[in-house]
Amino acid sequence: MGRKHAIVIGASLGGLCAARVLSSAFDEVTLFERDPLPDGPAHRPAVPQGRHVHLLMARGAAEFETLFPGLLDDMVACGVKMLENRPDCIHFGAAGHLLGTQHRLQDEFTAYVPSRPHLEWQIRRRVLALDHVALVNHGVDEPVFDGHRVTGVRTADGAMVEADLVVDATGRGTRLPTWLSQWGFERPREETVDVGISYATHQLRIPDGLVDEKVIVVGASRTQPRGLGMLHYEDGTWGLTTFGVGKVSPPTDFTEMRALAEEILPPHISAALYQAQPLGDIALHKYPTSRWRRFDQLDRYPRGILPFGDAVASFNPTFGQGMTMTSLQAGHLRRALQEPEPESTFLKATTKTTWPVWTMNAIGDLTMHGADGPAPWWYRPVGALFDQFLGAAETDPVLAEWFLRRFSLLDSLYMVPSARLVGRTVAHNMTLWARSRRSP
Structure with missing residues (x-):
């Protein structure tokens, strides 16, 4: 050539x-x-999705820095937030489970929060x-x-x-x-997977000191088909995106967005939205199919x-x-x-x-998020097992760290826990079950 x-x-x-x-x-x-x-x-x-919140995974930040040396330092100099793995930096929920906010993870990594x-x-x-x-x-x-x-x-x-x-x-x-x-x-x-996702995004300005977290994400689950993402951007504004999966519509005005936040976010974050100043109009977008x-x-x-x-x-x-x-x-x-x-x-x-x-x-979309599409027989048991893993990761920092690093595509692209981690999950959940049986 x-x-x-x-x-x-x-x-x-x-x-x-x-x-x-x-x-x-x-x-x-x-x-x-x-x-x-x-x-x-x-x-x-x-770029129709450009107004909606975007996550730059830790692996992506490292790859972009390889392509463009100095990129990350320049972004920080322009006000882009650095997301360290501290409990006060992130509120992260996956499939109905809250992860990574109770403990500081042992293995250090840093991500960044630029707007698209x-x-x-x-x-x-x-x-x-x-x-x-x-x-x-x-x-x-x-x-x-x-x-x-x-x-x-x-x-x-x-x-x-x-x-x-x-x-x-x-x-x-x-x-x-x-x-x-x-x-x-x-x-x-x-x-293809017919995910049936609809977005609604509002740009906001939230008074300083009300929210310490830089990234707030609560994904959809089997029982809650709507989710939310909030990112603190380089110009001091926040992007608030609400979404629905499985063809469920998201909130379409700021009042409904705040109501969803009260339902799925900690009180200090949802309360901050009542002091927020909306900027511009709500942007809507649909993503029907992966x-x-x-x-x-x-x-x-x-x-x-x-x-x-x-x-x-x-x-x-x-x-x-x-x-x-x-x-x-x-x-x-x-x-x-x-x-x-x-x-x-x-x-x-x-x-x-x-x-x-x-x-x-x-697997997540077809077994937890109400998506349509062909699914091999093993998707459902794998989805159920992973739901058990995420449940244990809520209170086990080792499992939470494993998930968050894999979700960030850092250690491996395969989210397959080792036999040791599966055993830890089973033991952890059995301990919680036994405690619940002894409690009034």
Whole structure:
């Protein structure tokens, strides 16, 4: 493969990360983005989830720092909050269980809490400052396929731009499956989970001193199909997102949001919302389906083009893993470009990191969150066992630490407890059961 020119279609977070990686392997990289890009941190219509709270996992922060050295320090200098694993930094609930707030975890790690517009701006300005990366504020009609490989793109005005590699970072709405079909290849099989998520988000200003926590998350459960997330952002404002899963509608006004907070949050946090000043209007968004396009399973795949980011897999956003999974793909792309056939290498590597995260999300959604979709027989017993594990983790700091580090994708992408941890869970729950039997 020649290494003169690479093209990236789409300049959102995924496209920017891909461009950064390509800039180390190609003489020239061109980003094509049809929508205007702001000069500073600002919401973009092309990022419909941008107004809603985003979690940057500890693993994602580390991966982004590898791509963009100095990024984390610069964000902190701009006011981005550092999330240390102290009880006063986080209120975290998963599947109806409260974790990680009673104990300081033993193994130190630090995460960061940038708003999506701020993180994207920090990365965008670094990418566009690279000497051989150019941004073209123009749309792409389609890639050009010569019968053997993709050789470039045709822009919306009909111009042909040659390239040695094209990266499709156009997100969930990618047209790559259609293009493959037009070129004589099979469309990729799709794995889907109909999560039926609806969002409502309000930006707030809360008086200082009322809430010490920087991140407040309470996920949905079997008995409560609505959840909530609150993040303290770099400009001193808070993002408050309420959501419903399994096609349950979230609160749609601030009064209903506060009522949900009173139901599922500690009193000091819900009380603070009654002193909060709402900013602007409520933003609404729907996310009906998680989708994984199995490009890796195609018997034939063209050279010269790669899907990236949400074009490959879009995950349930209530788990907060999307940006971190994109950062992992950037690492796969960097390593794949060292191989003679980067397309196959990249797709296989992406599958290895997608499968465990996708599977655990699907188990949670299908067994606890009222989602629709095909479910192997073993999903339900695994979901029940994990519910028992989370119940024990509420009062066992060792189990809580294991879960929070795995949920942050730090130690491993597989959330499979060892036999020792399973035994600890059983013993812990039996002890609690015995105590409850002795209590009046």
